[in-house]
Amino acid sequence: MQPPTNKIFIVLLLFFYNSLPAQEIFSWSRETGYCNPSVVGLPRAKALVLKYELQPDYKIRSTGMQGGYGDNTGDINRNRRIDLRLRFPIINKASITIAGGIKYTHEEFRFNNAAASNYGFYKDMEDRPLKSLGLHLYAVRSTRTNKYFIVRASFDLNGDFNSGQIGKSEFLKFSITPMLGWKKSENLSYAVGFSYGYTFGVPLVIPVLSYNYNFDCHWGIESLLPIHARIRYTKNEKNYWYAGMELSGASYRLNNEGTPFAVYDKLHLFRSELRYTLGYERELHDWLWMGLEAGGRHNLRFNLTNGPRSNSDIIIKNRLNESAVFNASIFVVPPRGLLKTRRGTNGR
Numbered sequence: 001m002q003p004p005t006n007k008i009f010i011v012l013l014l015f016f017y018n019s020l021p022a023q024e025i026f027s028w029s030r031e032t033g034y035c036n037p038s039v040v041g042l043p044r045a046k047a048l049v050l051k052y053e054l055q056p057d058y059k060i061r062s063t064g065m066q067g068g069y070g071d072n073t074g075d076i077n078r079n080r081r082i083d084l085r086l087r088f089p090i091i092n093k094a095s096i097t098i099a100g101g102i103k104y105t106h107e108e109f110r111f112n113n114a115a116a117s118n119y120g121f122y123k124d125m126e127d128r129p130l131k132s133l134g135l136h137l138y139a140v141r142s143t144r145t146n147k148y149f150i151v152r153a154s155f156d157l158n159g160d161f162n163s164g165q166i167g168k169s170e171f172l173k174f175s176i177t178p179m180l181g182w183k184k185s186e187n188l189s190y191a192v193g194f195s196y197g198y199t200f201g202v203p204l205v206i207p208v209l210s211y212n213y214n215f216d217c218h219w220g221i222e223s224l225l226p227i228h229a230r231i232r233y234t235k236n237e238k239n240y241w242y243a244g245m246e247l248s249g250a251s252y253r254l255n256n257e258g259t260p261f262a263v264y265d266k267l268h269l270f271r272s273e274l275r276y277t278l279g280y281e282r283e284l285h286d287w288l289w290m291g292l293e294a295g296g297r298h299n300l301r302f303n304l305t306n307g308p309r310s311n312s313d314i315i316i317k318n319r320l321n322e323s324a325v326f327n328a329s330i331f332v333v334p335p336r337g338l339l340k341t342r343r344g345t346n347g348r
Contacts (some may be wrong), residue, residue, distance in 0.1 A: 034094050034142040037150065039212045040186045041220055041232075043240050043281065044333035046289075048086050053327035055079040055297060058320060062121060065314040067263070072119040074111050079323075081107040094142070101136035103156070120260035121304065121316050128160040128259075130252050130269070146184065150191060150210075152177045159253035171253045173198060179210060187214035198251050199227050202270060202301075202310045230279075237336075242279040242293075249273065249301070251308070261304075261315065270310035272300040275325060286336055291329040298322055 056078050064070045084104045091098040107130040111122045134156035141149040153176040161171045175198065181191025191210040196203070208227065214220040223229035230244025249272030256267045277295030284290055299320035307313040
């Protein structure tokens with residue numbers, strides 16, 4: 001007989017599994033008459049993820065645009081980021097699935113001593129961590145035809161906020177992606193829509209295309225164009241390889257008190273970049289997995305401004321050299337035996 005704690009753990013994972021967006025889970029036909037947007041062959045869902053990322057040793061070139069801060073060049077010894085993500089169920093029905101997620105990110109910059117002491121912006125960046133605390137919602141509405149609807153929305157606090165500033169709207173960023181999709185076969189699913197968010201480091205509305213296709217039993221593609229795309233190679237159900245590209249960006253609201261920028265009351269940092277990576281995910285113990293990723297980062301924008309726009313009221317414009325990117329993660333997925341039990345209840 002299983003201990004009560006193990007039963008609770010399995011029940012939670014079952015809820016996690018049933019509540020994730022259909023495009024992000026390993027899927028089979030539910031035989032309910034409703035369209036399932038997912039293609040076959042995807043790995044099991046990530047319910048809990050802890051990731052550590054490092055970008056080591058790259059140069060930054062800064063140009064003062066106002067305020068008399070001048071120009072400078074420095075060396076960033078390391079740029080590191082820690083991500084923690086958790087997903088949980090809200091509604092789980094054959095026709096509609098809604099899940100929520102909580103995300104916390106903590107990012108730090110470390111400059112060499114000469115760079116930090118010679119330029120106020122570098123010292124200021126080293127002294128303040130960039131944080132993101134977010135609530136994410138995922139909804140999938142299936143129909144009895146081959147059509148489905150997906151909405152993803154997020155509410156994030158971005159900046160160097162402290163516990164007393166969590167409720168302040170000036171740190172709040174909102175993004176949303178509604179889409180209409182078609183399930184053509186068990187190996188092809190696509191959707192079209194638009195996305196409002198900070199993918200390019202600035203608030204923009206862009207058209208998006210989701211395209212998920214299996215070429216054969218080993219190779220497939222997962223994409224949300226133009227934001228990200230990756231090729232998946234499935235060696236077996238315990239090993240997955242990936243190669244992909246991704247546009248990533250964010251807008252951070254920064255405190256100005258006690259900093260070299262005290263005269264500015266709407267301080268923002270805008271970041272956007274293009275990443276190209278190779279990744280590997282492996283099962284460690286059924287429900288426990290690890291992931292490794294390596295590649296490069298090309299900076300598109302890294303501006304300090306006195307306002308909510310990245311290309312106006314620029315205080316300091318920065319150019320970052322190309323950098324290597326490494327990250328390692330560990331994550332929890334539903335146990336394989338639980339999925340087999342669930343498959344049986346669906347008549348397969």
